[in-house]
Amino acid sequence: MPHRPFEIGIMTETFDHIIVGAGSSGAALAHRLSEDATKTVCLIEAGPSDTSGFIKVPLGLIWLSKSRRHNWLYSSAPQTALHGRVVSIPRGKVLGGSSAINGMIYIRGHKDDYDTWAKAGCTGWGYDDVLPYFKRAESNGDPQLDDAFHGRSGPLSVQTQRTPNAMDNVFVQAANELQMRPCGDFNSPTPEGVGIYQVTQKDGKRHSSAAAYLAPILSRKNLTILTGAQVRDLAFEGKRVTGLSVTLGTHVRTLRARFGVVLSAGAIGSPEILMRSGIGDPAMLAAAGITPRHALTGVGQNLQDHVDMMVICSSPSKTPYGLSVGAIPKLALDGLRWMTSNTGILSSNMVEAGGFVRTSPSEPRPDIQFHFIPGRKSHRGKMFEYGHGVSLHTCLLRPESRGSVTLNNRQSGPVIDLGLLTDKRDEERLEKGVRLARKILAQSPFAKYNLTEIIPNPDTDDGATLRQGIRANARTVYHPVGTCAMGAAAAAVVDARLRVHGIDGLRVVDASIMPTIVSGNTNAPAIMIAEKAADLIKEDMKSA
Numbered sequence: 118m119p120h121r122p123f124e125i126g127i128m129t130e131t132f133d134h135i136i137v138g139a140g141s142s143g144a145a146l147a148h149r150l151s152e153d154a155t156k157t158v159c160l161i162e163a164g165p166s167d168t169s170g171f172i173k174v175p176l177g178l179i180w181l182s183k184s185r186r187h188n189w190l191y192s193s194a195p196q197t198a199l200h201g202r203v204v205s206i207p208r209g210k211v212l213g214g215s216s217a218i219n220g221m222i223y224i225r226g227h228k229d230d231y232d233t234w235a236k237a238g239c240t241g242w243g244y245d246d247v248l249p250y251f252k253r254a255e256s257n258g259d260p261q262l263d264d265a266f267h268g269r270s271g272p273l274s275v276q277t278q279r280t281p282n283a284m285d286n287v288f289v290q291a292a293n294e295l296q297m298r299p300c301g302d303f304n305s306p307t308p309e310g311v312g313i314y315q316v317t318q319k320d321g322k323r324h325s326s327a328a329a330y331l332a333p334i335l336s337r338k339n340l341t342i343l344t345g346a347q348v349r350d351l352a353f354e355g356k357r358v359t360g361l362s363v364t365l366g367t368h369v370r371t372l373r374a375r376f377g378v379v380l381s382a383g384a385i386g387s388p389e390i391l392m393r394s395g396i397g398d399p400a401m402l403a404a405a406g407i408t409p410r411h412a413l414t415g416v417g418q419n420l421q422d423h424v425d426m427m428v429i430c431s432s433p434s435k436t437p438y439g440l441s442v443g444a445i446p447k448l449a450l451d452g453l454r455w456m457t458s459n460t461g462i463l464s465s466n467m468v469e470a471g472g473f474v475r476t477s478p479s480e481p482r483p484d485i486q487f488h489f490i491p492g493r494k495s496h497r498g499k500m501f502e503y504g505h506g507v508s509l510h511t512c513l514l515r516p517e518s519r520g521s522v523t524l525n526n527r528q529s530g531p532v533i534d535l536g537l538l539t540d541k542r543d544e545e546r547l548e549k550g551v552r553l554a555r556k557i558l559a560q561s562p563f564a565k566y567n568l569t570e571i572i573p574n575p576d577t578d579d580g581a582t583l584r585q586g587i588r589a590n591a592r593t594v595y596h597p598v599g600t601c602a603m604g605a606a607a608a609a610v611v612d613a614r615l616r617v618h619g620i621d622g623l624r625v626v627d628a629s630i631m632p633t634i635v636s637g638n639t640n641a642p643a644i645m646i647a648e649k650a651a652d653l654i655k656e657d658m659k660s661a
């Protein structure tokens with residue numbers, strides 16, 4: 118998408134609102150705040166514009182997972198519970214942020230997630246409060262879904278997949294054989310069961326938050342979008358944020374904000390900017406050589422992610438997606454299908470089916486999510502593996518383990534300790550989930566595909582060996598949240614209006630504000646957070 122270039126000659130420029138990060142939340146927020154033509158908005162993005170064909174073509178996500186140009190490509194600190202293994206942490210670095218490189222699955226989470234936030238003191242964030250914002254964002258293309266829960270005319274297009282692979286129904290049938298029921302709407306208040314996911318696509322192409330919220334409003338004269346512009350520090354007058362400094366190529370610019378600065382740099386980027394600006398745990402800041410300006414010990418703490426384990430199987434069948442000589446004619450045909458009708462494998466998000474399941478009937482609600490890939494994923498960090506097969510991810514919806522984002526020093530990047538499986542209860546639950554996944558793959562609908570398990574460990578089923586396999590292979594499904602948690606407790610970073618505690622003129626609006634992780638994928642919730650934040654900011658401007 119083209120954007121107006123920054124006017125290099127202007128050394129200092131003043132806007133009403135400055136938003137840092139044009140990802141899921143930042144793009145949506147910029148759209149809503151610039152609806153008022155009398156207010157100027159500057160949206161700052163470290164990455165480039167989103168013109169790459171790999172972003173528009175859904176299958177391009179395989180390429181984007183390794184693209185230095187569009188992805189921060191973070192790695193975790195060595196994970197103590199995973200034998201010191203380092204886990205990859207992709208994050209979008211482009212207009213649209215992670216929504217431009219993600220798996221496109223459209224999920225909101227469970228009603229109780231939001232009611233738990235409200236009960237913990239986040240007034241205005243219960244399910245009934247946030248539902249209107251999910252609906253306002255959404256334009257759902259499935260007329261069968263209940264309008265009580267779905268929007269029809271929002272900016273974000275949500276669609277039923279055009280040409281899901283035949284293996285998806287095999288997965289659904291196999292799960293049904295184990296009494297996991299079909300789920301008619303994964304975005305009802307209490308989603309449970311299995312099925313094929315809806316995706317954030319429009320006409321078969323990826324619909325990132327930039328495509329949804331920025332592309333239609335580029336002509337707004339009050340909106341300036343800067344790309345390739347990385348924010349380092351905030352500028353202050355006492356305890357008030359007045360602007361920030363941003364690096365554009367070799368130039369450093371100072372921008373001023375009349376009403377306020379909003380950090381929408383994501384669960385890694387937002388706490389990083391706060392810490393670089395001296396807001397955080399004073400002891401950690403001092404150790405990193407940063408002068409503490411404002412003590413908020415929760416900054417960067419409380420990191421949560423959906424810890425995940427894959428069961429990967431190979432298959433001699435050419436029905437699942439895969440790279441093989443025998444699949445070449447089908448792949449060539451799929452190329453044509455994309456060019457003529459945006460269908461076929463190129464329109465696939467790969468993670469086509471899945472569901473929400475309880476590891477035991479005594480669980481009050483689903484505690485694991487499956488992501489089914491009708492293809493053989495690499496467990497060795499490669500983009501592709503030769504051959505065909507299926508991969509079934511099992512992730513914990515509400516892990517107990519917590520990690521952190523910290524800084525070693527001013528110059529270095531963030532130190533991201535995901536803390537995966539550091540709480541023993543997570544390991545026990547994940548083991549139960551992996552056993553369920555294996556059971557699904559062993560059901561009769563899969564029989565004719567002659568699956569051979571590659572990971573975790575094909576030959577053994579005893580607890581110790583399986584847990585060993587989990588520690589050797591577990592990772593996440595890339596949903597870091599919670600590092601600038603909302604709340605009133607001492608460890609909270611922002612209040613229920615998303616204002617940073619103790620600092621004026623500064624908000625955080627992105628996935629980092631979730632006090633506890635939602636039970637599902639995090640793109641739609643990040644967009645909802647921005648939709649609601651826009652109303653909070655507009656209200657505060659009126660009363661200012």
Ligand SMILES: Cc1cc2nc3c(=O)[nH]c(=O)nc-3n(C[C@H](O)[C@H](O)[C@H](O)COP(=O)(O)OP(=O)(O)OC[C@H]3O[C@@H](n4cnc5c(N)ncnc54)[C@H](O)[C@@H]3O)c2cc1C
Binds near residue numbers: 216
């Ligand atoms: C590979 C992958 C697959 C995923 N799959 C799914 C899925 O299928 N469904 C789903 O719902 N969720 C999925 N997610 C998660 C979801 O996309 C994210 O939770 C969501 O996009 C987070 O939104 P955000 O606004 O908090 O952050 P982001 O969208 O990451 O936006 C942050 C933006 O801030 C910019 N930024 C950071 N630091 C600075 C700085 N200092 N200066 C300027 N700009 C800065 C970044 O470049 C980025 O553009 C996936 C994520 C990944 C990475």
